Amino acid sequence: MAPKRTTVRDLRRQNRSTLLSTLFFDGPLSRYELSRLSGLSAATVSNVTGELVDDGLVVEAGSVDSDGGRPRVLLRVNPAFGHVVGVDVGETGIKVELFDLSLTQLAAFDHALSPSSPTAVASLIASAVRDVVDSAGVPASTVLGVGIGVPGTVEQGATAVVHAPTIGWDGVRLEELVASASESAWPLYVENGAKTQGQAEMWFGAGRGASHVVIALIGSGVGAAVVTDGGVYRGATSSAGEWGHTTIVYGGRPCRCGALGCLEAYVGAEGILDRYRKARGRELPTGDEQSTVAALIDAAPRSKTAARVLDETAGYLGAGIANLVNLFNPERIVLGGWAGLALGAHQLDRIVAATRAHALRHPYEQISIELGRLGPDAVAVGAATLPVAALLDRAADPRTT
C-alpha cells in the first residue's frame, strides 16, 4: 500500500515522456501547441524538445502560418529513429511484421505451423525475425524490440511464462527460449494476443480517445482486453480479462475448459455452430469454421432455424457484454474478432438490445458499442506496439551514451 517510491530527475523523464507521447499520438504539433496540451511552460517545452531533437527522436516537419506572426514549426516523432517487430503466434501459424516507429509496415513474413514444441516455435520466431529485418535492409542496431502476441495467458515476471492450452503449452518460458535461439539481444515483450489486439484497437482503431474500454474478441474462442484508465488491465498475474470462461448459464453447456455454461460455449464460433448443428438435427456441410459461420449468417433470411440460432447468440452475447458493462463501467465496448465482426455486421441491433436488457440502466447509458476497425490481423501490430510503448514510457532515457 506504500511501497518504495522515489523521485529525482524522474521529473525530466516524465516530461520527456509526456511530450514524446503527445507528439506520437496527436500528430505533428508546434512547440506552442505542445505547451498548451501538456501544461508545461514554453521554456520547458523548448528545452525538452531541443533534447529530443538532438537525440534524433523528434524531427521538424514543415511549418504552418500563424495569423500575423512568426510561423509555427511543426515537430513530429522521427519514424526512422528505430524499428520494431511484431510477432503473432497463432494456433495455425506465425506472422512476423516489421514496422518503423510510426508503425508503418515495412515487411512481413508468414509461416504456417502445425502445433510444435515450444522450442521449435521459438527458433522459428528467432529466425523469422532475423529474416524480416534483413529483408527490409534495416540495420540490426535500429531495432528497438520485438513484441510477441501469443494465444494464451502470459504471466509477467522476471521472465514471461506462457500458458496456452489450445496449442498445448503449459508454463513455457517463451522469452527465454526465443532469446537463446537468437543471436541478437533485442528486448522481447511477450503478451497475450487478445491484449495486443486490444492495444492496437486503442491506438489505431475503435478505441482511440477513450480511456475505459473493453475490447471483446470473438473467434473460435472468446476473450477480452480490458482497458482501464487508459492502460490494458492485467490484474495480479496478467491473466485478467478471461471473459470467455465466465459463467453465463449456470449448469449449462460444457465448455472446452471443463466448466459448464461458459460464455464461450454459447458465442464462440464452435459453440454457435454446435448449437446450430443440434437445432438442425443434422450435420453441417464441411468447411472451416469461418466459412461455416458465414454460411449460417447467409442462411438466416431464409432459414428459421438459422435465424433462431443467431438470435439466441445475440441474446447470450448481449448478456455477456452487459456483465462487462456492469462490472467495468466502460465508456465504450468494441466488438472484434472475426466472428464478432461477422455477428456484429448483421446483428448489432439485437446485440445492443440484449445488452440493454441485461445491464443496469446507468452504466448502460454511458456506453457506445462499436465494431472493431482492425480485424484479427491486428495482433501483430499490437505486439509491435509494446516496444514502442516502452520507448514512449521511458522516453529513451536521456543520455544513454
Place this chain on the structure above:
Amino acid sequence: MAPKRTTVRDLRRQNRSTLLSTLFFDGPLSRYELSRLSGLSAATVSNVTGELVDDGLVVEAGSVDSDGGRPRVLLRVNPAFGHVVGVDVGETGIKVELFDLSLTQLAAFDHALSPSSPTAVASLIASAVRDVVDSAGVPASTVLGVGIGVPGTVEQGATAVVHAPTIGWDGVRLEELVASASESAWPLYVENGAKTQGQAEMWFGAGRGASHVVIALIGSGVGAAVVTDGGVYRGATSSAGEWGHTTIVYGGRPCRCGALGCLEAYVGAEGILDRYRKARGRELPTGDEQSTVAALIDAAPRSKTAARVLDETAGYLGAGIANLVNLFNPERIVLGGWAGLALGAHQLDRIVAATRAHALRHPYEQISIELGRLGPDAVAVGAATLPVAALLDRAADPRTT
C-alpha cells in the same frame, strides 16, 4: 491518452505524501527506516519529516535502541491533528461516527429513518454530523472532512450524483443538499457504500497488504468493491463493480432490477429465502431477513431442503466468484456483508470448491478466499477513510498559511 500533465514541486508533495502514508499505514517508524522504505535519502527524509512535524501532522513517539549507536527516534502520524466523520446512509437509517486521524472512534450516533425525501435525509445528516462533533467536544476547525457512504451508485463529477433505486433516489445531488443544509463548510466526500466498506477492509481488514482484491458484499443485495493496483476501481462514471446484476443464469429468475438471471436473484438474501420458500412449498416463519437466513442455516443439518438450498447457493456464489476471478485476476477475494459472512462461516469449503469448478486453473491458483473481518458496520469507517485518503494524497499541501 496524453492529457494535461505538469510537474514542478509536485515532487515535494509527492514525497510528503509517500512519507506520510508510510507512517500512517506502517505504524511508528524511525527516520532511518523511512528512508529505507521510501527509497528517499536520509537527508530528504529528515527535511520532509521536519516539515511534517512543524505542521503538526507527525509527532515523535519514543525511541528504540540501535545496537550500539544513537537510538532511533520513532515518528507517527499525530492522531489529534484532525478529525473525520463517516456517515453510513442505509436503507433503514443513518449512522454517523466521529474519528480521530488514526480512525479511532470518538463518538457515534444512530438514527432510524423511514424512506424519506433526499432533502430530509440531507438535513438529518447535516444536523447529526454537527451533533456528533459537538458531543465529542471536538473543535469544528479540526474536522478535515465528512465521508458519506450511500446504498447506490455515485457518479463522481463536479458534484456527486446519487442513484439509489432501493431508497427511491434517482439523480440526487446529495453533496449539494448536505452542503446547503449545514452551516459548516467541511469538505464532503460521497461514495457508494460497498466501495467504502471495501476500502475499510483494505485498510484495516482482510485486504491489508494486497493490491488486487475483490471484496464481495452479500446482504439483501449483492455488490462488490474491486481494488486494482491498490485503489478502488471506479470505471468511467464510478458505477463499476455492480456484480450483483451480472447475469449468471441466462433467462433465469427475475431480479428486482428488471433483468432475468442476475446473481443477486440467487445469492442475495431475498433470493435465497425465496428459493427456500419455493423449495419448502410453504411460507417461512415471519421475521426479518437476517434472522430468517440464520434460521435457514441452523436448519440445514436437520432439513434436507434447507441443506439443498444452501448447497445450491454455494454453487451459484462460487460461479459468481469465479467470474470475478476470471475477469479481474485478483490475488485475494474477501467475502463480506452479513449474508456473505453467515454463508461463509458455514459453507466456505463448498463455495471455494464451486469457485474452483468454474474458474480457469491459472487465475484460480493465484487467489485466496477469505472472510471479511469488519462486518457491515464498516461502511461508516470506510466513509471516514475518504477524507483521510485525501489528506494523505495531497499531504496537506505544504504552506496553506
Place this chain on the structure above:
DNA sequence: AGCCTAATTTTAAGTCGCAAACTAAGGTCC
C-alpha cells in the same frame, strides 16, 4: 573522561521548471 557506533542534520553541489526578458520571423501600413 574518552572512544565507538549508528542516527540525524547541515552543507554544498547539481537538476529542474518557470516567469520574464529577449530574439526571430513574418505581415502590415504609410
Place this chain on the structure above:
DNA sequence: GGACCTTAGTTTGCGACTTAAAATTAGGCT
C-alpha cells in the same frame, strides 16, 4: 522600404528540490 505589430521560440536568473558527503548528536562501553 522602413517602422511597427504580432506570434513563436530561446535565454536568463531564480526559487525549489534531492542528494552525497561532511558534521553533529546521543547513547553505550571501558
